[in-house]
Amino acid sequence: MTPIQEHYRAKRVYDAKPANGGWELRLADRTVELGSREYDWYQKVTSWLPSVRGIADLSRELGMDEAKVPRFMETLAKSGLLYKADDAPSSMTGLEFHARFSSVLGSWLSEAFSHPFWERMMAGKGSARLFTGWLIELYHYTKNANRHMPLSCAHAHEKPIKQLRAKHYAEEWNHYHYFMKSLKALGFTEPDIAASVPLPMTLALSNFMRQAAREDVLAYSICSAVLEGTTTDRTTYNPYYEKSAELYGIPRDAVTPIYQHLDLDVQYQHSDLFQDILKHVPTMSAERASKVLDYGHQLVEHIWLWTDNIEKYYQVESNPMPRHPFDAAVD
């Protein structure tokens, strides 16, 4: 690795789209516009940075004199597209970390819900089956909270954080009943749903939460905060349910329990829990802050792939709904 490669890193770009004859790149805190040629250079730089290729290679690819490459890097850093690894603080307080998290949460959620499934559903190109499949998986995800929430209490070390995590569990553990009510309104029986098994990516989501719970209570809590971030107020979730009910003939009785569940989350102020936990963290090393952030972003990516898995499975009419466990005697 050359010193430049060790020095610079690429900032996360949440969206890149053509605009005004060039490209518009959306970062968490700004939008950067690049001409087509500069965008091409930028892409070459970001794929070169984590590679074993030397600076001569990059200079050749860019058609730029080697001596000018560092200046170009500096320009990209000034625009916000690159950053210097050494500029990161060596430590921060829990509340400083929360401020950083809050500043990127909106971008993370837009990434998590950028899957084409949502546009398809809202545009009337989905189906009641897809809506129902999503609900079945939400039922499993919510029931599986019992696999990870108590684990996060077991692995927490500080008493005040243990308390907060336990209180959250006590408030949430049986919320899967809301989804059961919805599914019953859609014609399913309780034993049929209770005996069913989740899709692999639904299971993966709770297994990832279990991994986070064992790793670090803050890693777990950021994942929980990302999920709670989707339910801060009714305006974020109502349009999807309202539109689906209208487009796909979903009975009101199937939607009401979902609203009741979401309203309860708002009432409990679960979206503030992460901040309450971080108040009890006087300092975080850069390494811990990086790890915790990374868990949060991995959760975002899990949500995207979860949506993908749900769409791919339930759009096939012949796939069983709900899914039953394998039984050698009958399968």
Next chain:
Amino acid sequence: MSTAVSTALPSSAKSRTRVDDLPLLRRGATVARQNGHVVIRHLRDEVILDGAAAQLFGKLEAQLDGKTAIDAIAAKLAEKPARLRALVEQLGKAGVLAFLSSKDDGALMTGVEFYQVHREHCLYWLQDVYRHPLWEKMTTGTASRAQVIGFAFEKYHYIEAAFEHMGIAAANASPEMMPHLARHFIEEYTHGDIYRKGLRSLFPDDVILRSQPLPSTRALVNYLSESAQTGSLSYYAGNELLQMTENTGDDQAGKAVDDFYSAMRKHYPYTDKLIDSFIAHTKADQKLGHADAFLLMCESVPPLTRREVNEALNVAKNMAEHLLLFMDGIDTFYDHFATVPRLPCDPLSE
């Protein structure tokens, strides 16, 4: 496997079913009708009925719900019980029908019998993995650079995760499985380095070590780790399904793998060293004789209850679904988010 049941139904064959057996058309079996024939398919089995057998099945089909005894069905349909019994026994033998019992007889299955049942099901469950479109994209050169390099990274992460799931499995092993799982861990834990060597032709070591797997790869590893904590045999039943994709000992499978690597080298010349590492890993696995490991394990376990059999087969089936997810993640995620290698967050990266 295809079986034909013809017009002449034996009416007095010696019966193997019992009076209280409850015939059930296996879940997932499909029934199609063509020109007077009835075609029943289940897993890799297929039965073709014609003539009287096809007609009798037509009357019988709705009763094959696992709740009604053969004699009761015969009375309901006004058919001779022996004739009915002859058909359902043939369908049972062909694998499309199961016989539930009104009593739980607590029958046990030996480890070797389980090995055969497991193998038969896994070969079927793996079909979707082998049919995944990503294979064709890579062999025809239509996969993107991110998908191809991503494939190598995800393979690396999966193999490197032997430290996680094989370590957990060995530490939680049942007494009979402990020597097998210990041996497996010890033989496998260095294999991630074989892939890392290939990746080092393109990326610095530090970048490879810090890189993050896709959520779908993490899902596969976490599922292995979770099952490793709950049961030794069921964990390995799942692991064996994954191992079956690496055991390319027979000529036909070996040629398919060779063709895949040749096509990749042709379309993606920069993967030359990566493919060397893939081949080195396959050879390392073959040299260790992992193809026989599961049979040895099954030979060493005590007879299994129906519940143990189902637990292990559920893990194997879930593993097949996770493996499909692993392939799908590479195909779909790297198509939408083309950044590779995937570096972890730090306080300034977002």
